[in-house]
Amino acid sequence: MPELPEVETVARRLNDTAAGAALEKIIVLDKKLSIPDRKNLRGAVLRRVVRAGKTVVLELSGPESQRLLQIHLRMSGRLFWIDKAENTIHTFDGYVSNVKGVGRKHCRVRFLFDSGTLLFVDPRRFGTVKLVRSAQELDIPGLDPTGSDFTLAVFRKLLGESAQKIKVWLLRQDRITGLGNIYASEILFDSGIDPERTVGSLNSAEIKRLHSSIRKILRNAIKHCGTTFSDFQSSEGSLGEYQNYLKVYGRAGEKCADCDAKILRVVQAQRSTFYCPQCQA
DNA sequence: CTTTCAGCCTGGGCGC
DNA sequence: TGCGCCCAGGCTGAAA
Numbered sequence: 001m002p003e004l005p006e007v008e009t010v011a012r013r014l015n016d017t018a019a020g021a022a023l024e025k026i027i028v029l030d031k032k033l034s035i036p037d038r039k040n041l042r043g044a045v046l047r048r049v050v051r052a053g054k055t056v057v058l059e060l061s062g063p064e065s066q067r068l069l070q071i072h073l074r075m076s077g078r079l080f081w082i083d084k085a086e087n088t089i090h091t092f093d094g095y096v097s098n099v100k101g102v103g104r105k106h107c108r109v110r111f112l113f114d115s116g117t118l119l120f121v122d123p124r125r126f127g128t129v130k131l132v133r134s135a136q137e138l139d140i141p142g143l144d145p146t147g148s149d150f151t152l153a154v155f156r157k158l159l160g161e162s163a164q165k166i167k168v169w170l171l172r173q174d175r176i177t178g179l180g181n182i183y184a185s186e187i188l189f190d191s192g193i194d195p196e197r198t199v200g201s202l203n204s205a206e207i208k209r210l211h212s213s214i215r216k217i218l219r220n221a222i223k224h225c226g227t228t229f230s231d232f233q234s235s236e237g238s239l240g241e242y243q244n245y246l247k248v249y250g251r252a253g254e255k256c257a258d259c260d261a262k263i264l265r266v267v268q269a270q271r272s273t274f275y276c277p278q279c280q281a
Numbered sequence: 282c283t284t285t286c287a288g289c290c291t292g293g294g295c296g297c
Numbered sequence: 298t299g300c301g302c303c304c305a306g307g308c309t310g311a312a313a
Binding site: 283285286287289291292295296 | 302
């Protein structure tokens with residue numbers, strides 16, 4: 001569950017749930033992952049959890065050192081919190097339950113805290129974990145589109161005259177960090193721009209609409225706690241509801257929300273793109 | 282520099 | 298039930 005709004009949701013919820021907990025032990029279960037000198041973190045306090053780009057960052061302060069633990073969920077990574085006192089499992093993406101056995105399969109790292117256990121579960125094993133000493137060392141390749149420095153002028157400069165297709169460009173994390181396949185399609189629909197257009201062909205008005213759509217769609221998705229594709233229903237009804245607002249993503253063959261045309265699916269850079277050929281002409 | 286494409290992994294869904 | 302495909306919210310590195 002990994003684009004900016006989903007990661008933002010997870011980071012906020014985990015922060016609310018686990019901030020202040022003291023770390024006792026880190027157990028790495030996947031040989032692909034390693035956390036060098038993690039023993040030095042014993043006793044470190046989880047100050048807060050924030051989002052950086054598409055990653056979740058745990059800010060830990062120990063008796064001797066400060067460390068930032070950066071978790072990238074990639075395609076299938078999820079975080080679970082097993083609360084000691086409540087004996088419940090929090091998933092941060094739509095439900096709370098006491099289901100037994102969650103995370104037994106595909107659990108890659110267990111972070112044992114005094115008040116509970118954080119599980120990093122990742123079936124496809126694309127996710128990464130990185131321990132760094134300062135915010136400067138965090139892996140944040142490009143600009144955060146929700147920040148105040150993501151202005152229209154900065155966006156114009158960033159776009160330049162690239163010959164790349166705009167949809168493909170929006171996925172470039174070294175330019176804007178946080179957009180993924182769902183929101184790139186949704187943003188282009190919102191701004192009425194054909195995903196096949198090249199960056200250099202966009203006129204001033206289109207760039208302005210695009211900038212505004214990026215801000216608007218992300219704000220709205222964060223407000224609805226992101227998009228959740230899950231088998232289980234939310235027991236709270238308040239988290240991960242943006243799937244109900246998607247206008248084109250995953251809707252190939254369906255009628256467009258704004259006209260009579262049918263939503264198309266095309267493949268660009270080996271990723272599906274969904275769009276309305278009439279609204280995005 | 283660009284674009285394409287296999288690869289990293291596992292699992293779910295669908296047609297036969 | 299089973300097999301073979303295709304698909305999946307991400308990204309890298311090699312090749313062309």
